[in-house]
Amino acid sequence: MDNASNNNTLMVSLEKRCGERRVPFSATNARMRCLPHTVHLAAIKLLEGIGAMSKAEGQKASVRSVNYQDNITTPLDRVYDNDTMANDEIEDLDLDYDMKTGHTADGVMPAIEKVKENLGREPAQMVVDGGFTNRGNIVACAEKKIDLVGSLPDPVERSEAAMKSAGIDPAFAPHHFKILETGKRLECPGGCELTYIRQSRKRGDLYHQYQSRGEDCEACRYQSQCCPKEPAQGRTVSIRMEEHRDVAAFRKKMEQEETKAIYRQRGPVAEFPNAWIKEKLRVRKFRVRGLVKAGTELIWACLTYNIMQWLRLSKPEVA
Numbered sequence: 001m002d003n004a005s006n007n008n009t010l011m012v013s014l015e016k017r018c019g020e021r022r023v024p025f026s027a028t029n030a031r032m033r034c035l036p037h038t039v040h041l042a043a044i045k046l047l048e049g050i051g052a053m054s055k056a057e058g059q060k061a062s063v064r065s066v067n068y069q070d071n072i073t074t075p076l077d078r079v080y081d082n083d084t085m086a087n088d089e090i091e092d093l094d095l096d097y098d099m100k101t102g103h104t105a106d107g108v109m110p111a112i113e114k115v116k117e118n119l120g121r122e123p124a125q126m127v128v129d130g131g132f133t134n135r136g137n138i139v140a141c142a143e144k145k146i147d148l149v150g151s152l153p154d155p156v157e158r159s160e161a162a163m164k165s166a167g168i169d170p171a172f173a174p175h176h177f178k179i180l181e182t183g184k185r186l187e188c189p190g191g192c193e194l195t196y197i198r199q200s201r202k203r204g205d206l207y208h209q210y211q212s213r214g215e216d217c218e219a220c221r222y223q224s225q226c227c228p229k230e231p232a233q234g235r236t237v238s239i240r241m242e243e244h245r246d247v248a249a250f251r252k253k254m255e256q257e258e259t260k261a262i263y264r265q266r267g268p269v270a271e272f273p274n275a276w277i278k279e280k281l282r283v284r285k286f287r288v289r290g291l292v293k294a295g296t297e298l299i300w301a302c303l304t305y306n307i308m309q310w311l312r313l314s315k316p317e318v319a
Helices: 005-020 035-049 055-063 068-073 084-089 108-119 135-143 155-165 214-219 245-253 257-264 266-280 291-314
Strands: 125-127 147-149 178-180 185-187 193-202 205-212 236-242
Touching: 005 155, 035 055, 108 135, 125 257, 125 266, 135 147, 135 245, 147 257, 193 236, 205 214, 257 266, 266 291
Parallel strands: 125 147
Antiparallel strands: 178 185, 185 193, 193 205, 205 236
16 A cells, blocks of 8 residues: 555554454554555665765655655755654645646646646636645645635544654644643643744745653653654654645635535546446456557547437437
8 A cells, every 4th residue: 555644544544443343453564555665765764874864854755755766855944853744744735746846746737738728718616536635736726716626634634643653642643732822832741841942834834843851751651652752852843823825715615515515526527437437348457558558548438438428418308
């Protein structure tokens, strides 16, 4: 299974549901991860070991989903301490951000250009599923005045999955920390206090970083759950205080019932053609090799579907 964070969430959810039904299931032991990504992570550790890259650069390269080779040379845009990166990465919607073009590498922008090429104008509205609902698409569509409708992931589930992957108990995820004195201090679930140390902006989002004292973490009875790695340095937590205005507006829009109703139409409209082609034409895998040949096979399948729909819609209604 791919190493993406949404799959972490899936496995944690399966473990939770199986546990409720008393079915033995381990989110860690039952998952076989992507081998190329595993090799990538091993290479990063090797580079750290020989001093070719810092630990902070290695951490950033490990979690980004852009090209593996690009990760090695991508400059850091802020300081990463302890588990800070994991704390704010789980709230980041940049799933497939292309560092070279500034857009996401998932095909939405090329699709918009294709619509413009065919119809002479860009679409007024686009409905996409959760895999395409990310910061790059949200911001790009806002700039183009395109009404984007999509499905946002649950930030709590993503946060807890990210913490578990980092070896931290989900009960000590950032959203369980209390903000004190209008943001000057934090209180962890164990009762220890974290002091404000700095703020940073990451692609339009404002984050505040807090850090606890190392002696407090070493003496805390929850140390193994909250700060399992290098407790002498203290726990560093990053809290998002402001969200990019376009993403915040999108999140608010998706809470409206009218927008939710539009999104619910995506399944019947977008998924039915896929199901029909698989079931009726038995196109579950390509019968040929090569991009051109496979593309031709797919075009014939889509053409068949469109002709069948045209025949159905042009059939005269029976009085």
